[in-house]
Amino acid sequence: MTIDRAVSPAQRALELLGDDLTESTLKRYLDGIPGVDAVGLEQRAAALGTRSIKTSSKVWALDRIIELIDLTTLEGADTPGKVRSLVAKALTPDPADLTTPRVAAVCVYGDMVPYAVEALGSAHAAGTDEGINVAAVATAFPSGRASLDVKLADTADAVAAGADEIDMVIDRGAFLSGRYGLVFDQIVAVKEACRRADGSYAHLKVILETGELNTYDNVRRASWLSILAGGDFIKTSTGKVAPAATLPVTLLMLEVVRDWHRLTGEKIGVKPAGGIRSSKDAIKYLVTVAETVGEEWLQPHLFRFGASSLLNDVLLQRQKLSTGQYSGADYVTID
Amino acid sequence: MSFLDYAPAPESTAILDLKPEYGLFIGGEFVAAGGESFTTISPATEKPIARIAHADSSDVDRAVAAARKAYEKTWSKLSGRDRGKYLFRIARLVQERARELAVAESLDNGKPIKESRDVDVPLVAAWFFYYAGWADKLDYAGLGANPRSLGVAAQVIPWNFPLLMLAWKIAPALAAGNTVVLKPAETTPLTALLFAEILQQADLPAGVVNIITGAGETGRALVNHPDVNKVAFTGSTAVGREIARSTAGTGKKLTLELGGKAANIVFDDAPIDQAIEGIVNGIFFNQGHVCCAGSRLLVQESIHDDVVERLKSRLSTLRVGDPLDKNTDVGAINSAEQLARIRELSDIGEAEGAERWSPECSLPADGFWFAPTIFTNVSTSHRIAREEIFGPVLSVLTFRTPAEAIAKANNTPYGLSAGIWSDKGSRILAVADKLRAGVIWANTFNRFDPTSPFGGYKESGYGREGGRHGLAAYLKGGDL
Numbered sequence: 001m002t003i004d005r006a007v008s009p010a011q012r013a014l015e016l017l018g019d020d021l022t023e024s025t026l027k028r029y030l031d032g033i034p035g036v037d038a039v040g041l042e043q044r045a046a047a048l049g050t051r052s053i054k055t056s057s058k059v060w061a062l063d064r065i066i067e068l069i070d071l072t073t074l075e076g077a078d079t080p081g082k083v084r085s086l087v088a089k090a091l092t093p094d095p096a097d098l099t100t101p102r103v104a105a106v107c108v109y110g111d112m113v114p115y116a117v118e119a120l121g122s123a124h125a126a127g128t129d130e131g132i133n134v135a136a137v138a139t140a141f142p143s144g145r146a147s148l149d150v151k152l153a154d155t156a157d158a159v160a161a162g163a164d165e166i167d168m169v170i171d172r173g174a175f176l177s178g179r180y181g182l183v184f185d186q187i188v189a190v191k192e193a194c195r196r197a198d199g200s201y202a203h204l205k206v207i208l209e210t211g212e213l214n215t216y217d218n219v220r221r222a223s224w225l226s227i228l229a230g231g232d233f234i235k236t237s238t239g240k241v242a243p244a245a246t247l248p249v250t251l252l253m254l255e256v257v258r259d260w261h262r263l264t265g266e267k268i269g270v271k272p273a274g275g276i277r278s279s280k281d282a283i284k285y286l287v288t289v290a291e292t293v294g295e296e297w298l299q300p301h302l303f304r305f306g307a308s309s310l311l312n313d314v315l316l317q318r319q320k321l322s323t324g325q326y327s328g329a330d331y332v333t334i335d
Numbered sequence: 336m337s338f339l340d341y342a343p344a345p346e347s348t349a350i351l352d353l354k355p356e357y358g359l360f361i362g363g364e365f366v367a368a369g370g371e372s373f374t375t376i377s378p379a380t381e382k383p384i385a386r387i388a389h390a391d392s393s394d395v396d397r398a399v400a401a402a403r404k405a406y407e408k409t410w411s412k413l414s415g416r417d418r419g420k421y422l423f424r425i426a427r428l429v430q431e432r433a434r435e436l437a438v439a440e441s442l443d444n445g446k447p448i449k450e451s452r453d454v455d456v457p458l459v460a461a462w463f464f465y466y467a468g469w470a471d472k473l474d475y476a477g478l479g480a481n482p483r484s485l486g487v488a489a490q491v492i493p494w495n496f497p498l499l500m501l502a503w504k505i506a507p508a509l510a511a512g513n514t515v516v517l518k519p520a521e522t523t524p525l526t527a528l529l530f531a532e533i534l535q536q537a538d539l540p541a542g543v544v545n546i547i548t549g550a551g552e553t554g555r556a557l558v559n560h561p562d563v564n565k566v567a568f569t570g571s572t573a574v575g576r577e578i579a580r581s582t583a584g585t586g587k588k589l590t591l592e593l594g595g596k597a598a599n600i601v602f603d604d605a606p607i608d609q610a611i612e613g614i615v616n617g618i619f620f621n622q623g624h625v626c627c628a629g630s631r632l633l634v635q636e637s638i639h640d641d642v643v644e645r646l647k648s649r650l651s652t653l654r655v656g657d658p659l660d661k662n663t664d665v666g667a668i669n670s671a672e673q674l675a676r677i678r679e680l681s682d683i684g685e686a687e688g689a690e691r692w693s694p695e696c697s698l699p700a701d702g703f704w705f706a707p708t709i710f711t712n713v714s715t716s717h718r719i720a721r722e723e724i725f726g727p728v729l730s731v732l733t734f735r736t737p738a739e740a741i742a743k744a745n746n747t748p749y750g751l752s753a754g755i756w757s758d759k760g761s762r763i764l765a766v767a768d769k770l771r772a773g774v775i776w777a778n779t780f781n782r783f784d785p786t787s788p789f790g791g792y793k794e795s796g797y798g799r800e801g802g803r804h805g806l807a808a809y810l811k812g813g814d815l
Contacts, residue, residue: 035758037778040609050449052344052661060338255608290339291652298338 007181008188012264013228023181030180030224036216036252045248048291049284058283062318063101064298065282066093069305070135070271072107073335074142074239080115082335083108087119089335090132094315096331097322103311104300105133105165109141110158117162127164127200135165135205139190142209142238144169148186155193158202165203166194167235167306170222172212180225187229205271205304206231210249211241219249223256233269239306244274247284254292261293270297273306279317282310308335339652344661346448350435356386357524359394359548360531362401363541368394370549375524378445379658379667379702387524390547395516395556398545402487402514403562405542410514411484415471422467422509424537429460432533436526440498441658443525445667445703446621448659458783459502462801465785466506469806473511476803478812484512485588485809486564491554493570494520494669495624495725501527503800504567505544506785511809513565516545518557520570522670524548555581563587565809569626572723572749572794590798590808592626592790594723595751597772598744599629599780602737603638605756609778611645614729617754617780619653619665619707623727624673626795627752629780631720633740636733643711643731650707651694665727668703677705677726684710684719689730715743723749737762741769750792754780773799 007013007021017025053061071090073082086106094100102123108116116134117124125131136158140146146154155166168190174182187206194202206226210219226234234253237244250272257268270289276282282305289297297303312332319327356372358365370389377384390398410418429436436459437451446455473482488508492500497519508515519527531546547553551574558566558578568578569592582589599617601610617629634642658666668674685691689710698704705726713720713730720730734740744753753772755763763777773791776782783789788804790796798808 034605034607037606037609037758040606040612040778044609044612050453050661051341053341054344055342057338057340057342064338286338295337295339 008185010184010188010228010230012230013184016228016263026184026225026228027178027180030221033220033224036220038216041216041252042248045251045288048251048288049247051284051287053283053287059321061283061286062279062314062321064286065279065305065314066103066311067101068298068300068303069103069307069311070105070107070273071103071311072239072273072306072308074107074109074137078109078112080112083112083115084119085335087116089311089333091120091123093311094318094332097319100315100318102132104304105135107135107137107167107306110136110138110154110161110163113158113161113163124162125164126162127203133164134162135167136161136163137167137238139168141167141169142240144171145173148189151186152189152193155190159194159196163202165205166190167205167207169207169209169238170226172209175213175218175222175225184225184229187226187231191230203232204230205233205235205269207235207238207273209238209241210236211243216248216252219252220256223253227256227260227268231268233271233304235271235273235306237274237306239274245272245276245306247288250285251288251292254289258293267297267302269302269304271304271306276305276307277309277313279310279314282314341662343657345657346438346441346659346661348438348442348659351438351442353385353439353525356388357528357548358388359390359398360528360534360544360546361394361398361542362545363535363539365531370394373521375443375522377442377702378522378669379699381701384443384525387548390518390549390553392556394547395553395560398516398547399487399489399557399560399562401542401545402516405540406486406514409540410543411512415473415512418509418512419467419470421537421539422463422470422506425533425539426460426463426467428533428536429456429463432529433457433460436498436529438659439529440526441666444494444497444523445658445669447663447666448661449663450621455496455499458785459498462499462502462506462785466510466806469507470510473806473810476806476810478807478810482810482812485811486513487562488513488515488565488567488809489557489560489563490515490517490567491558491570492517492519494523495621495626497523498526498530500569501530503569503805507800507805508565508567508809509543511806513809514543516547516557516563518547518549518554521548521550558582565589567808568592575796588808590790590800591796592798592800593794593796595626595628595749595791595795596631596721596723596747597627597629597749597752597754598631598633598747599754600633600734600740600744600756600766601635601638601642602740602755602757602759602762603635604758606758606778607638607642607645610756611642611649613754613756613778613780614646615649615653618729619727620781622665622668622705624669624725625781627774627781629752629754630724630729632729632731633734633743634731635740636735639731639733643709646709647692647694650709653694653696653707655696655704655706656699665707668705668726671703673725674703674705677724677728680719680722680724681708681728684713684717684728684730687717687719689713689717689719715746721747737766741766745769745771748794751790751795752776
């Protein structure tokens with residue numbers, strides 16, 4: 001039995017649920033959302049995956065995939081040198097073809113943010129439309145098993161170092177044990193920790209870790225919860241848990257985003273991360289986005305791929321389209 | 336150009352090796368017919384595909400005689416295991432030539448290639464595989480030891496799933512030890528004739544399956560032929576009635592699979608996004624040319640506006656056009672005649688006061704096309720809520736309680752299929768128990784499997800196809 005307790009007064013939740021925002025009103029709301037039929041959802045995702053994207057549509061799609069990538073390195077073995085190398089790849093994905101667009105952002109651990117910012121130099125978008133953003137994972141990524149103070153310090157530290165985007169993880173343990181209020185409060189607090197000295201905010205992506213939530217009903221509830229608490233983006237996975245992003249899960253999250261837009265007119269971003277390695281798969285995601293929320297979402301501020309090896313496969317496909325021949329792994333740079 | 340205007344992705348017709356004209360397939364060979372041949376066209380372009388033979392009554396006599404001879408001399412004498420071998424061989428050949436069959440089906444019928452490729456042809460192979468397995472196990476069909484075949488089966492099939500309906504008819508008939516004379520629909524004979532080539536490839540003994548093309552009078556001559564033992568018909572209720580009358584008292588065993596006006600019931604606790612997909616699949620699959628189509632949407636009043644709004648936005652993403660384009664969702668209407676009927680009933684719907692809505696979509700100039708359409712504010716007394724339209728037209732009605740949903744769903748002369756959408760398992764079972772329909776889908780729609788019997792109540796016909804029940808329809812010893 002959970003005791004009713006105050007839930008942080010997040011603007012969106014207040015507007016939707018009214019002023020008496022408590023854990024029980026939040027729980028009632030989330031539990032009242034219609035269920036998901038797993039078989040039907042997976043069939044719909046599979047059907048979207050059979051779209052045949054050819055010629056001019058494929059050319060456009062490949063370039064757009066690159067522009068939507070958060071080029072990622074999240075290893076214990078990361079070094080400033082590795083991060084500089086990643087940034088160089090982000091700036092010039094294909095040295096043999098300088099018309100190749102740049103990726104949306106680089107995504108690193110918090111302590112690597114200064115090196116990423118430095119390596120980007122004038123190409124650092126810093127929240128503007130031009131250039132490349134720096135995204136940092138925070139809040140005791142990937143498990144999220146730390147006290148709130150540690151999570152907030154982790155976040156504030158990355159923002160202070162120049163991170164434009166924060167990828168936080170929700171407390172899956174709390175979510176699965178039904179403590180929605182706790183998860184909600186933590187997101188609200190992290191959002192506040194994204195505030196910069198000048199009053200602006202770093203973009204907040206909320207990672208649901210759908211592989212641990214396990215059911216589609218949970219994914220749907222967690223998506224609503226994250227949006228209500230103030231997330232700018234909802235993101236599938238850390239990439240450290242299998243399964244990571246899947247097409248049905250992403251479709252489901254896009255449906256929530258579509259419903260939120262219908263309800264409020266506000267646009268929330270979606271980021272599938274982990275496990276998307278081929279252009280063919282990535283194109284299925286573009287199709288799913290375009291046919292679920294609309295083509296307007298195929299922009300870096302509303303849709304991202306969290307990926308590392310995907311970029312090289314797209315570059316190989318891109319080379320194939322311009323030369324008519326497949327090259328090979330040695331014709332793209334490893335990072 | 337926007338991304339959603341996907342670049343054309345047409346399936347090539349180069350794989351087809353069609354003859355300019357086709358004869359009748361009688362006694363294992365293509366032979367000339369007595370009647371004046373006719374042209375089969377592509378409904379998407381109105382361009383001719385091939386000349387097709389027209390069987391007259393003497394051709395029907397020849398075909399039935401060939402089937403009788405094959406029954407007496409070979410097929411009834413073969414062991415079940417050997418019959419099974421032929422059926423397995425046919426199933427494998429269908430798989431090998433799947434792409435070709437899919438292209439031919441979409442060309443001749445107008446259905447989108449993604450449906451012929453992903454639904455029709457795989458199910459055709461599945462039907463033959465399934466009944467191939469039964470051929471040597473008839474003792475275990477629940478009809479006692481060593482059940483006997485009937486003899487010659489006369490089979491008349493419709494144009495909506497030309498090859499699939501052929502498989503539904505031929506596979507159980509052959510497995511049970513009968514021989515067959517089959518007449519495909521006048522507007523869609525092509526895949527049946529390609530199937531005849533597959534039978535030659537499979538080396539099926541001559542006369543076991545005979546395929547005769549023609550129009551209504553050919554079918555009439557076939558089902559009324561005195562030497563057939565079994566009549567199986569899928570098509571309109573009017574023709575079904577005529578067949579029931581003419582076969583009465585002849586001792587011919589009869590199965591009829593006729594029209595429908597299925598209710599798709601959506602409760603307020605339904606998984607809403609999947610229900611929307613199911614509604615779309617229920618009525619716009621195969622341009623609504625489906626006897627079990629969910630053409631009456633019964634929505635709980637409390638969620639009516641939300642469902643209609645979601646449905647409209649989903650319909651706006653449907654792609655209507657070239658059936659051979661891999662991204663097409665809704666293809667061409669099968670014939671000018673059918674298009675005229677859909678238009679007529681839709682106009683009546685409007686005149687009766689229902690509210691008509693279609694998404695904006697540009698339809699090709701040539702060919703037979705009808706935009707996906709939904710009618711709201713439909714009452715149970717409207718003709719569009721009573722009559723089978725057999726096109727991409729959905730009538731939306733509302734209900735307030737489960738009892739009212741059941742009453743409205745059953746308030747139809749038909750009884751072929753129904754759908755229930757709810758998150759509550761006990762409600763699904765309770766409602767399904769009270770619906771008078773042969774097939775009831777729960778949280779899905781228009782799914783088919785050879786192991787599952789299919790057939791209707793009331794004016795939707797009698798007898799079952801598919802599963803063990805479908806086998807019993809071709810054996811002596813009564814129905815299951």
